[in-house]
Structures are given as C-alpha cells and as structure tokens.
Amino acid sequence: MTEPILIRIRNALAKVLRPDGRDIVTSGAVQGLTVGEDGRVQFALEINAGEKQEAERLLADAKAAATSIDGIRDVSAVATIHSAAKPQPGGHDNPLGLKRVPAQAPDLLTGVKHVVAIASGKGGVGKSTIAANLAVALAQTGLRTGFLDADVYGPSAPTLFGVSGKADVIDGKIQPVRAHGVSVMSIGFLVDPEQALAWRGPMVTGALRQMMKDVAWGDLDILIVDTPPGTGDAHLSLIQTKRLSGAVIVSTPQEMALADVRRGVELFRKTNIPIIGVIENMAWLDAADGGRSYLFGEGGAQKAAEALGAPFLGAVPLYPELRIASDDGRPLATQDHQGADKFKTFAEAITGFVNR
Ligand SMILES: Nc1ncnc2c1ncn2[C@@H]1O[C@H](COP(=O)(O)OP(=O)(O)OP(=O)(O)O)[C@@H](O)[C@H]1O
C-alpha cells in the first residue's frame, strides 16, 4: 500500500539538510505542512539567522523535494528567519512545540493596481529592452512602478537595469531591487543562472509564483512583466495567477511578423486579456545621409496589428545607443535621446489604457 501523501512529502523533505547536517524535518524547520485535495502543498521553513546565506538554497531544495512527489501540483513555501535574540519555539518552555501558524500567503500581487505583460510571438525582438525602458518611463511619470522579469531561463533584468548581486530576504519576503526608480525582481537576483537552467516546468512555474507572491512588492501603480520568448507555460501561469490589465506585443517588421503577432494576440485574446497594442521594434536604421534603411522590411508589424484589429502604438528604430545603453545597465529612457521620448509616448498610451 502506498503511504499517505503527507508522509511521502515529509520523507522527501527529510532528505534536505541544513548547513549543520540536520535534516529540515526532524530539526523542526518545516512548519505548517499542509496538502490540499487539489495537490497543493504549503509549508514554512523556519531557519536561524546564521543560516540566512543558505535560505534560498534550502527553500529551493525543499520545494524541489516536495514537487518531486507524484500528485503534487503546486508547492508554495516561505522561509522565515529567526533573529538569534528570539526564543526558539519548542524546548523546555514549550514542550508541546506549539508554534504560531505561519501567516497565510496573501493573494498574489494584492497591492499592485495594474499588471501589464510585454510579450512577443518569437524571441530576440527586443521585448526585454522595450519592457525595461517602458518601466523606467512609467516611473518617470511618478507612478510607483515594478518590473518582473518572468524569463526564468534567460533573465535580462540584471543587465538592463545594471544591477548585480542577490536580493535580500527579510522574514521570508524577498526584497525587490530598486534601480532607476523601479522595483525590479528577476530570477537572476535569486539563484545562480545554471541552477535555474536545470529546472523543469513545475519549478519554473513555482519560481514565477514566488516572484509574485513572496516578493515584498508593496503598493504599486503598475507592474510591467517581461515575458520569455514565445507563448508557453510562463505566460499561462501568469495569466492564471493574476488578472492582467493588458498586454503589449512587440514585433519586428518582417513578413513573418504577421504570424508572430497573431500568436501573441491570440494567446491573450483567448483568455480575455485586452491587447493594449503592438510596438514595432527595429523598424529601420537611420542612415548617414539622413534616409532610413528598412533592414527588416517596412511596416510589417503595423500591418499585422491592423489586420488583427489590435491598436498600433508606434515604432522604435534600431538605435545603436539603445543596444549600448542596455548592455551598460543605463536604460535609454534615463538619457537625453530621441528614443527616450518614444518610451514616454508608449508609457502614456499604457497609462491611458489601464485607467480608461
Ligand atoms: N531598437 C533597438 N535598437 C538596437 N538594438 C536593439 C533594439 N531593440 C533591441 N535591441 C538589442 O537586441 C538584442 C535583443 O533584445 P532583447 O534581449 O530585448 O530581446 P528579447 O525579445 O527580450 O529576447 P528574448 O526573446 O531572448 O527574451 C539586445 O542586444 C538589445 O540590446
């Protein structure tokens, strides 16, 4: 006979070891373990301040262990860190080991007024570049703005915003990183890139949920979500977890663009998420003689948008300065450049749409 699922989860969790070699179950770190009938697992991981450096690893290992059990659909766990001064639960003054119930996870992104996804049908069209500059431009208008890098396999926010290092975790809440007036979160601030590359679908989905649920986003007017290329799991989990106010589709002008834009538009339409509009990126290159060269054809994304009845927000040409600014972590939107004006215009269009 198979063991009850709770026992199987406990056994799996007991294989995760703390820095001192004790396992997380018998040493009492796992608290409030519950499994819902729908296969959702919840628990808190209570660790000591001295183990803070290891918090992310422990949490990731514990989640991976729980996720590996058949029948488990979703694992949400938080790490809470005890300061050394706090009395540890259990022990002689609490023989029954009664502990405070870990606070229920709040609904996802409750303090965020609007979530806007930036997506595209295919990769490499400049989504992340546009998304980061849009966020900066929105913050410049005085809006409390966040940026969620939902590309777990290929995070670009650390480069685009010029931030390195890891995010702080305080009382089990991941602190967003502030850069250029924006609160930013990326898997790149949480784990080493190779670690995330090894993750399979459920872990990617779990990481995304955590970046929404376990990050101290605070109150935001708008959260820009930079999605991974394509229309895969990440998009679906994003759509399911929080009502999106709308999506912006980025495309290049090629003939192919029509199919790409259609794919992007359809994903959101199917789920009743409004399309704020299409931005055509890498639209042309300003030539030395003052003319324009349309390297990838002319106006394809605009035509595609029209054909699909989606608003066209405008075009961004190829700016060598945009590439350089992005690689340097100094978003073009912060600079005195005509590209910055374009991002301002798009930011206004987005604000107008979500407040309509
Ligand atoms: N308008 C532009 N002018 C010049 N360079 C650009 C422009 N837009 C994007 N780039 C550059 O093109 C490259 C790809 O851009 P980016 O990473 O933003 O694309 P992406 O769509 O997010 O890619 P992925 O699908 O891999 O996430 C980057 O080096 C970026 O700096």
Ligand SMILES: [Mg+2]
């Ligand atoms: Mg990207």
